[in-house]
Amino acid sequence: MTAPTTATDVNQPSLQPAAPTGRRMSWPVLLLVIAGALALVSIVRIITGADGITNVSQMSTALQLAVPIGLAGLGGLWAERAGVVNIGLEGMLILGTWFGAWAGFQWGPWTGVLAGIIGGCLGGLLHAVVTVTFRVNHIVSGVAINILALGATRYLAPLAFEGHQGGSAKQSPAVEPLGHFTVPGLSDALRDLNAKGWFFVSDIAGLLGGLVTNVSWLTLIAVALIPATWWILWRTAFGLRLRSCGENPVAAESLGVNVYKYKYLAVIISGGLAGLGGAFLSIVANPFYLEGQVSGRGYIGLAAMIFGNWMPGGLAIGAGLFGYTDSLNLRGGSTNVHALLLLGALLLLVGAIWLAIRKKYVHAVITLIVGALVFAWYAGTNEVPNQVVAATPYVITLVVLALSAQRLRMPKADGLPYRKGQGG
Amino acid sequence: MTAVELAGITKRFPGVVANHDIHLTVRKGTVHALVGENGAGKSTLMKILYGMQKPDEGTIAIHGETVSFSSPADAIARGIGMVHQHFMLADNLTVLENVVLGSEKLYGIGAKARRRIKELSERYGLGIRPDLLVEELGVAARQRVEILKVLYRGATTLILDEPTAVLVPQEVDALFDNLRELKAEGLSVIFISHKLGEILSVADDITVIRRGTTVGTAVPAETTSRQLAEMMVGSELPTPETAESTVTDRAVITVDTLRLAAPGGKALLDDISFTIHAGEILGIAGVEGNGQTELVDALIGLRAADSGTIRLADEEITGWATRKRREEGIGYIPEDRHRHGLLLEAPLWENRILGHVTEKPNAKGFWLDPKAAQEDTRRIVREYDVRTPGIDVTAASLSGGNQQKLIVGREMSHRPRFLIASHPTRGVDVGAQAAIWDHIRQARREGLAVLLISADLDELIGLSDTLRVIYDGRLVADADPATVTPEELGTAMTGAATGHLEHEETPETPADARKAGADTPGTAADAPESPEDEAR
Amino acid sequence: ACGGTSSSGSSESKEDKGIAIAYDVGGKGDQSFNDAAYAGLKQAEKEFEYKTADVEPTDGETDADKEQRLVSLAKQGYDPVVGVGYAYATALKGAAEKYPDTTFGIVDDSTVELDNVADLVFSEEEASYLAGVAAAKTTKTDVVGFIGGVDIPLIHKFRAGFEQGVKDTNPDVKVIPQFLTQTAEEGGFSSPDKGKAAAEGQIEKKADVIYTAAGLSGQGAIEAAAANKVWAIGVDSDQYAQEALAKYKDSILTSATKDVAKSVYKLAQSVEDKAPRTGILRGDLTSGEVGLAQSNPVFANNAKLQDVIETAKKKIISGDIKVQSS
């Protein structure tokens, strides 16, 4: 994806270091931005009366829909942080669904989860062999793995599932549920608070309520993996070495880091995370494997990762955005998305004001006009067509990226072939 | 007591014997210099000592004990540290992360490591801030990070592969002070440089290698740089001296109050004005990262100036695209040939087209003319002595010097009116260097105007008709190449001197002058705190 | 091109070959009409003791591939050859023209008009209408939900009939419609999790009867209904009796059935009897191939409800009520 570069740093112009690099957003700023967004949503909810947009079940559905995407994205993050592009996430998710259900229906859901992870790891291992050892273009390998995983699971499904109760060539027998939990008092309290419909407070309650109501253990694990990933990659020696392989493998090698080893580990872990996402689909979201269950989530996960600027927190926001809009869509899409139009109009208004302050008057006027059009759409209709609803998550992603993307910063050696002993 | 003993080292690469029966003995507590032409095999030898490459034959002994390294980790464990010719730093990681990488066991990766780094930095006066991204550092600061990396690991044997190539004399002196201090503490240093004066001033022993094998050793006190050079190449050292002046009064390129700002608003180039006449070579001296890259980019059209004008003869070209500028006679020898001058994976004849795709003989109107381009490539290969078995091999398979000759040949073939030559001989061996200088001089005689940017001050002084010094994006000083010394230039390059540099008479040769310069108050020793790094 | 065609190559004996079916995408195991067609085939196989065949499609195939498949089956001597799903329309037309002596059947399509083609279509809207009547009579909150798997005309029929049935019975009852995905590739028919989320959303808006026409996704909706103690109405087959849903069966009020199996079997039988049925063979309330399942005793024994449904059914059969199909 990027032209090969050499380790020759000597020639980097050093007078212009602060080319649009986008320093890490500090936590307070990030929290402020999130709080601001929530406040806006809250206003919209109160104006439109679309209570559905922030209630507890909305959020818990959003969380559930976000998990596989987030896990796939995390998988992508691990691989790319070590310099390997993993477009084979889709295939690794598929392997996860199949292995998860296959082991799950026979030996229980937790075994299934484990098997799903192993299935994904196998996909990762193959990707590692092909890209790291044979130095094949990472995209080719990923595409091939997607095809291979699809073919293999389809080939194996009839052999493994047909003849078992509830199983068929396309579906596995049912897997026992994994169990979920609701934090007793807290969940109800938050739900009550949410139901009050107060400005902001109720919306926060809805968001938090979604995190403590009817949450599968696997969801909890998945959510925990986000900070865990951050901690491992940014706060441990292991993580530092792994990231150094994605930034400048030759430098890492020169300090005695076994680059191959870390790349292998990263890609295998990447596959394992995607496999876990697959197992989530075939054990928690649905109690069985179904052909076509993954339906593009691997690609969306990859998009969420890029959206999140190769950082776990950003990725979580990206996955959450997909989960949330998808959940909006499934839970009474037309009216909810209609309410989002108002949100969009408001955001555009805010943007226009900001632009005006920065003295970009032409941009401000254009933004204002677009905002007015969106508002007119909102005011003039009661519902939006299903198709608009379905496209919402993707349009939002594009818009958000368009507004923020020039700060993207991917690992420097991402996708580049590396060979030991070639450095210097 | 020997710190390192390499015996009978042989290393073969496909088609090349990089090292052949090399012997090298480093005494403990000394600075041992390793010299040789480009491609002589110095870096390879050091990589072998550092465990990055395995020798095909030969033995390595550290402190008298024979060892065999399978990775740098083994070498580091033996107390060997290496600062590579090309920096080995990850831009997106912080200084701290770069330093602790691979040796996390020593002090962890957190507060303890930070303390240790600060401690070392203070002790050796390195002035390093652990939490900056490496990307934000200047060249000299990066160099110091590299040295810190080695010290952090508690190395007892340091390998410095061309550490001074990108430093100004004052920075070099500061580095040498550090080396002497390390030496006093009992550390051994292996030092590689092409600058023979430096070597004579700092080394205790010298080993010379030529074409992959040791050709001799020398004692600095008894050797002159000329003798050293002759050992290296087996012939006389060519010098980049300009013969008679060919400067005319016909202005070819006129730059007027050029300004270029970074996205944040900081000026990268400010108030740049100069004129280069036909037959004139204007040399720009400056520490890397002071705006040379931006200036070249602005001239070739890779970046648009924020204000100011550029004129080529009578036409204003400020708004022209790169392609148009090249078509109208601006030639370009980029500083980084791999990034800007070549398509490494493409055959030579396609590289001959690069940059001149719209011009004859490469194209006939809208269409490419591969036949003619190939024919012309053969001509360039012949006339510029590019060593290659054919024009269908990829550019990557040529050595750096030959790549450079191809680029020079390509640019000269289009008879430019104005040539931008950025480090035209960087990393090129003496033979090729002389050839490139000849070509530039020849074209100058025929009326070419040249902007020469080089880190090699001897080259700058020797080739230029006029000299300017760039500092922090401004042309702060000018000098007469006939009289100025590298030290005087160096002072201006750090921003310590401005205006017209008046020459103080020193009778010695440049190499000796440098030794003397090291003792001159005011020019030495303050380099570690040199403002251009700490400003960032 | 060289050589003969693939079908001219395989000249096996024509004896003892009976019905063959070619599946639509989703294929065997979709627990919907593909499986129902297979059930019809199995029944015929058992009854007439002949060889049968069922073949799966490939991803992203074209009409030409489908035609090739049908032709291959016909050439091998299978009779009748049934394409399951409207997607076979164009292909089946071509194949039927090439093999006028073989009887072809197509499920869910009435656009192929040839002498040797039986169009096995169903008035899903009629059964859905009855489901709407049942829903309108059962709801206490005056809100009911409809969940369609994919936003396509076939599913629009279910929705149209259901909405009409509800409105005709009680204009005050509000129907919340929801489609899961825009295209089948996105998994609208095979994502129970999506069905569940949609049902939960509707329940939150006070819906207490939910009708799902969403293939496997319906399982999720039924699960959500059971968890929230509201009614679900199933689709295609009698879902009350389905093993996979045994846990939730007490929440399944009834199912709007569509007896593809019977229809396929009847076609096979007519061919076996040397009197092939062709033309548009509509399975509707009259023929009994669509209807409401009666296996949930709570539903079957609710006399008042059954009365209203029976009346509506009679009116539909007599033509007094015209059920919209989109």
Added chain:
Amino acid sequence: MKKFDKERVLLAVAGPVIALAVAFALSAIVLLASGKNPVEPFALMFEQATFSDIQILIVNQASMYYIAALAVAIGFRMNLFNIGVDGQYQLGAIMAAVVGAHMNLPAFLQVPLLLLTAVFTGAFWAGIAGVLKVTRGVSEVVATIMLNAIATSLIVYMWKPDVFGVKIGNNSTTGEMHESGWVPGIDLGEAGEIYGLIVLAALLGIGYWVVLNRTRFGFDLRASGASTTAAAASGVNPKRMVLTAMLLSGGLAGLAGLPILLGDSHTYNLNFPTGIGFLGIGIALLGRNSPVGIAFAALLWAWLDKASPELDFHGYDKEIAVIMQGLIVLSVVVSYEAVREWGLRRQQRRVGAELAAGHVLGADNNTTKEVAGR
């Protein structure tokens, strides 16, 4: 003329052949492991390739794969990953279908009109990603993934009866196109008909080669792909090149669905083949982004597609063909890479030998003459 380099030709052929053999062997192992005859399926599939009707299916399918893969390849040639060919060709096809149903010009105008409609639609859709990349730095990978999803919604929207939709039975269509827009095929009697637009596919392949290898623009594009920085320094405007390549890729992609649309289905309905864009990625890479290579890859792929249904009749799962597709891609690229590196090393050895011919390493006295002689 260039010398005929036997070793080089051997290399070029050996790579794919070995790879195919490995892929077949691995597939056979899969078959064996699942207790099936490891050879018969291949025999059956090879046999299929000898039948004229299957051949036509293969060629027709390959024509679409070919165009889609060219679209992907042109992106790859300059380091752009257009993963959105799928959405672009579907949108291109539906727009052409809509125009074809609502406009009725004479055939010699109608057909070009439809082609242009498809080209512009595809280019427009890819262009969005291009503009976002150039102006906002949005990764084209994410943008095109999103645009694929949005295209799906757009298509479903167009199918609505109050937009352009015409319901036929249970099928959503865009209505039948006027006959003036139909492109007659090459009729081969009982075996079937080859899409007329196969000619277009071939022309596109030739055009692709000519533009890339014989025009200034093509050189700039390849240079940009090989090294963005070097291309920029050589006078290519990188932003414009990104946008142009994206538009070209999208324009080509827009055409990928037309062979079947104008040659057979004459309407865009629910049966319209999907996923060709994604397969195009694998095929482009298999064909190493070269027009001839892609042609072979497309035929190979189509053969696996079209010959595998026969396996169903013999008790084999045709999914083995999908497994084989994956294995083929993997083993082919691995062997390409191995061969490429081998070739590179060989070349370096040649360069080294050449240099050594002048003066042997290890230094002797004639080096003096060498240096001084300049």
